[in-house]
Amino acid sequence: MEFAALSLLFFKVTESQNFRKIILGISIIIGVFLLYTLFTSPHDTFDSVPSGLTSLVFLIYSIYYFFERIKDPTALYLFSSPVFWVVVAVIIYSAGTFFPFIYAKNYMADSEFFDLYDMIHDPLYIIRNLIFAFAMLQKTNTKKSSYMAYSKKIPKP
């Protein structure tokens, strides 16, 4: 569900038609793979490959989103955009959990690894949700933020 929702978000915010097609293709392939592993893999083990793959895909989507924003000189309202903060949350969480997810399948049984996994995963999970909440608050402020509001904050050169 999370993968589908975030893929849809990236699909909507990406301006390049070619990359949209790539997102659609990747999302369908990985979606099918996720459904397959959901029904075939045993329930008492951690699905490292689908989780790691999902993190990797979101990292690529996020980097491309930032790349598009840098290319667009008219994107002045980036910090007041909720999508920007959602992408920030996604990139931090995906980057931070990529290695724990990859290793989790083989080492989750070990308590030392489990503790380290929790130590990495839980704060990142909280940070991600806090940034999501911040993004939702940004949405109500979008209309208030203006170009002049930024210009007042910046000292004159």
Place this chain on the structure above:
Amino acid sequence: MILLQSSLPSVSSALFFGTMGMLALAIGLIVFIVFHQRRVIRYQVQLQEMEEEQQKILLNASIRWQEEERQKIAADLHDDAGPLLATARLYLNENLVHQDISTQLQSIYNAKQIIDDTIQLIRNISHSLMPPTLKNFGLESAVNDLFQKISGSGVVNASCRFHDYRQRLRPEQELLIFRIIQELVNNILKHSSASFIHVTQNYNEDKFFIRLHHDGRGITQSDFDRLNKSSLGLGLKNIQSRTKVLHAKIEFERDLSQTYFKVTLEVPVEDYEMIS
């Protein structure tokens, strides 16, 4: 299981450093985006400030021009119309009734002459504010009229040709275009030592084009931009502010043959209605 236990410390360190590395990269990317964004905003603010500065210069030029025009009208009225009317009043004073009939007739005739001169003077002032040819017959006739007067001097050969002027533009737009042409011609006469001035008009893809050629010393677009930013060139600033009001573009260039200077005024017609 034993193998797993023995490899755990290395896995933990790989996991820790790998995660830290990935996080550092992600946060580094976000910080880069934030700084880049701030730089873009700062650049936009600078551009806006420059634009405001330019607007201020144009506004000042426009106000100065208006003041100069008012002073000119005031001087014309005070120095010419005032003495003329005062002289006419002298001829028509109370003592006139005590004088003989021939002196009375002579005084009335002189007063009439002076009042006619005053009427002509006021008419000239009024025409300089709004040319009647432009108001009644349109831009083509007004430019033709202006160029006939210039050619009449015998110093410069001025001609114009309107290729596609089936419909008149709105009066205020025609006046602005006419004033731009007047200012350009005035500058050419003052500074360029040209032997001919030629104006053509065209209409293409909802755009009204005026092209002016002359063979004297002219300016290019870079000179025009430079003079617009400096305190010099009041006339050019007026051209620029009128061009802005028209939502038009003006381009100063040297002909490809390097013989003539060319000025092109491009006025979008969809911005205002044409009147038949």
